[in-house]
Amino acid sequence: MIKKITILTLTSLLFISTANAQETVKDTLGVVGKWKVWAESAAKNKEKKMIDNLWEFKTDGVLHAVSTDPRTKTLDLTTKYYIENGAIMKERAGRPGKFDRCTVEKQDAEMILGCPGLYLFMKKTN
Numbered sequence: 001m002i003k004k005i006t007i008l009t010l011t012s013l014l015f016i017s018t019a020n021a022q023e024t025v026k027d028t029l030g031v032v033g034k035w036k037v038w039a040e041s042a043a044k045n046k047e048k049k050m051i052d053n054l055w056e057f058k059t060d061g062v063l064h065a066v067s068t069d070p071r072t073k074t075l076d077l078t079t080k081y082y083i084e085n086g087a088i089m090k091e092r093a094g095r096p097g098k099f100d101r102c103t104v105e106k107q108d109a110e111m112i113l114g115c116p117g118l119y120l121f122m123k124k125t126n
Contacts, residue, residue, distance in 0.1 A: 029083055029104050031057045035111065035122040044112065044119050055122070057081065063090060088113065 037053035052068040061082055067075040080091040082099075089099040103114040109124040 027057075027059065027083070029086065029088070029106060031083070031088065031104070031106070031111065032059055033057060034125040036125050037120050037122050039121040041119045041121070042117065044114065048121065054125070090115075 034054060034056045037051060037055055039048035039050055041048045054066045056064045058064065061080055063079050063081045065075075065077050065079070067077075069075070080099075082089050084101075086104065088102045088104055090102060092098045092100055100116050102120075105112040105114070111122045111124070113120040113122065
């Protein structure tokens with residue numbers, strides 16, 4: 001139980017930074033839009049923990065994330081991102097200018113992000 005709360009907290013902390021990007025993101029991966037993050041896992045092929053998050057990748061380099069949890073209600077966070085060499089570079093929480101590289105596996109309206117220590121499973125909503 002404590003491990004699950006820790007993972008949820010750490011995931012939420014990835015998006016604490018509130019900054020505005022000024023450049024337009026070239027959407028070479030087809031990620032711009034709203035995505036429902038329905039599960040997370042420490043490894044791609046391990047057991048998945050169901051979650052209820054909504055992420056919106058905007059063309060101005062802003063990633064808006066809304067996380068819903070019965071214990072903490074709703075967490076609404078904004079951070080920066082950009083696309084580089086087929087990966088999403090998203091800003092670390094509390095570390096302005098420091099980015100994590102997340103690999104992207106995308107097929108139609110489904111996407112898996114492989115971020116350091118965490119895989120996120122998503123489905124496009126719009």
